[in-house]
Amino acid sequence: MSFQVMMQQLGGGLLRSIEIFALTLLFSLPLGLLVSFGRMSKNRVIRSIVWIYISVMRGTPLMLQLLAVYFGPFYIGGLKLGATWRFTAIIIAFSVNYAAYFAEIYRSGIESMPPGQYEAARVLGYSKGSTFFRIIFPQVVKRILPSVTNEVITLVKDTSLAFSLAYAEMFTIAKQIAAKETSFMPFLAAALFYYVFNAIVAFGMERIEKAMNYYT
Amino acid sequence: MALLEMNHIRKSFGGLEVIRDISLKVDKGEVLSIIGPSGSGKSTMLRCATMLETIDAGEIWYMGEKVAWVEPDGRKVYPKGEQLKKVHSCFGLVFQNFNLFPHYSVLKNIVDPVVHNQKRSKAEATQEAMELLARMGLADKADAYPCQLSGGQCQRVAIARALALNPQVLFFDEPTSALDPELTGEVLKVIRSLADLHIAMVIVTHEMNFAREISDHVIFMDKGVIAVEGSAEEVFKAENERMRAFFGKLNH
Numbered sequence: 001m002s003f004q005v006m007m008q009q010l011g012g013g014l015l016r017s018i019e020i021f022a023l024t025l026l027f028s029l030p031l032g033l034l035v036s037f038g039r040m041s042k043n044r045v046i047r048s049i050v051w052i053y054i055s056v057m058r059g060t061p062l063m064l065q066l067l068a069v070y071f072g073p074f075y076i077g078g079l080k081l082g083a084t085w086r087f088t089a090i091i092i093a094f095s096v097n098y099a100a101y102f103a104e105i106y107r108s109g110i111e112s113m114p115p116g117q118y119e120a121a122r123v124l125g126y127s128k129g130s131t132f133f134r135i136i137f138p139q140v141v142k143r144i145l146p147s148v149t150n151e152v153i154t155l156v157k158d159t160s161l162a163f164s165l166a167y168a169e170m171f172t173i174a175k176q177i178a179a180k181e182t183s184f185m186p187f188l189a190a191a192l193f194y195y196v197f198n199a200i201v202a203f204g205m206e207r208i209e210k211a212m213n214y215y216t
Numbered sequence: 217m218a219l220l221e222m223n224h225i226r227k228s229f230g231g232l233e234v235i236r237d238i239s240l241k242v243d244k245g246e247v248l249s250i251i252g253p254s255g256s257g258k259s260t261m262l263r264c265a266t267m268l269e270t271i272d273a274g275e276i277w278y279m280g281e282k283v284a285w286v287e288p289d290g291r292k293v294y295p296k297g298e299q300l301k302k303v304h305s306c307f308g309l310v311f312q313n314f315n316l317f318p319h320y321s322v323l324k325n326i327v328d329p330v331v332h333n334q335k336r337s338k339a340e341a342t343q344e345a346m347e348l349l350a351r352m353g354l355a356d357k358a359d360a361y362p363c364q365l366s367g368g369q370c371q372r373v374a375i376a377r378a379l380a381l382n383p384q385v386l387f388f389d390e391p392t393s394a395l396d397p398e399l400t401g402e403v404l405k406v407i408r409s410l411a412d413l414h415i416a417m418v419i420v421t422h423e424m425n426f427a428r429e430i431s432d433h434v435i436f437m438d439k440g441v442i443a444v445e446g447s448a449e450e451v452f453k454a455e456n457e458r459m460r461a462f463f464g465k466l467n468h
């Protein structure tokens with residue numbers, strides 16, 4: 001196999017990795033906020049259920065969660081799902097897992113806000129919803145950005161776990177080529193791709209953090 | 217008609233009764249100062265008046281309308297929705313530590329509540345905010361962020377933010393206690409200018425000379441009750457032992 005063909009195949013895998021990465025963030029960031037509300041709910045039942053969900057997500061390997069989501073419908077419900085299920089299952093498993101991590105980050109950020117901000121907003125006539133989305137949340141985002149950056153960078157590397165469902169993202173392809181060609185090269189190339197992918201993500205996050213430095 | 221009337225207010229935290237049957241009244245254009253040792257319940261009283269705390273007994277009237285009360289069976293009745301909005305528009309509150317919104321510029325701190333909560337036009341709100349800032353001596357700080365200002369400047373922005381909503385009564389909870397002595401004067405000067413405009417105010421303060429000179433009525437609180445009240449002159453020459461002890465402490 002020529003170097004060019006290998007790079008082409010790895011590049012295709014990289015695009016699928018990026019797709020997993022982007023969709024996971026798209027779903028898990030809002031879902032995590034919702035989960036954090038459940039975690040801080042006044043209702044004890046909701047709070048407990050959400051606590052169990054978070055602790056399972058954080059306490060078991062993501063790879064097992066991927067397998068559970070993918071095979072679950074068949075073993076539990078006898079459902080045979082179509083060809084697109086593999087990808088859907090990957091996005092569900094990643095999103096639900098990352099939402100748990102993001103929920104804890106949101107929660108710590110929200111709880112770190114001084115009560116005076118809520119009180120000032122209330123006296124100035126802001127509704128509960130406006131208080132959260134205009135006053136509290138923008139400040140929470142700034143506070144949690146470093147922790148979010150950590151998770152996002154971990155996610156870049158975690159996308160490779162999709163290999164456990166034999167999905168053709170970059171790592172799976174690297175492994176296939178390596179086996180076929182009995183060469184270590186594909187792994188090195190994949191490592192380089194992950195590294196560059198991560199460097200770009202880290203750079204982007206740093207830019208966002210800088211953009212928020214206009215106040216303290 | 218009084219702007220604000222609080223009748224027989226009681227408030228406890230856990231088992232501790234912090235406000236024990238206090239009544240007070242604020243008329244149009246009147247300046248009421250509340251003084252007293254720390255822990256006597258002054259802040260709690262303001263927080264009850266501004267509905268940041270719910271009362272355990274008594275009733276609160278704004279502009280001749282009963283807005284919050286406790287039924288004989290102990291049920292608390294508080295305004296909701298539109299009614300609550302209306303009540304909130306009656307008063308403003310200036311905090312000891314300002315509580316400005318750090319992610320908003322000075323101008324947006326003042327304009328946003330007006331536009332978003334009172335649904336007034338942005339152009340009009342901006343113009344009014346600029347006039348208020350000029351009155352506070354902060355015309356050049358409109359685009360600054362709170363973190364770039366001194367404490368005294370922050371507090372003047374907080375006062376402008378409260379005034380922009382055209383409240384009937386303005387509450388101050390120790391507005392200068394978080395400030396260095398050299399910054400206290402500029403804030404007191406602004407509050408004094410509001411008194412000259414006959415804006416009704418309730419001021420919790422430890423600045424005795426200021427209270428004496430600015431107030432129409434003074435309340436000395438101690439351990440959750442009104443120990444002495446009357447005109448500034450009456451209260452400051454009152455022969456009350458607890459008060460003398462309090463002033464004695466202040467002079468040291």
Ligand SMILES: Nc1ncnc2c1ncn2[C@@H]1O[C@H](COP(=O)(O)OP(=O)(O)O)[C@@H](O)[C@H]1O
Pocket residue numbers: 229230234252253254255256257258259260261
């Ligand atoms: N949220 C609260 N929970 C419990 N105790 C409180 C709370 N707020 C105030 N207190 C208590 O109520 C008393 C009066 O407090 P406060 O009204 O702040 O007094 P002041 O403003 O006169 O210094 C104090 O003993 C204080 O510890």
Ligand SMILES: [Mg+2]
Pocket residue numbers: 258259260389390
């Ligand atoms: Mg106080």
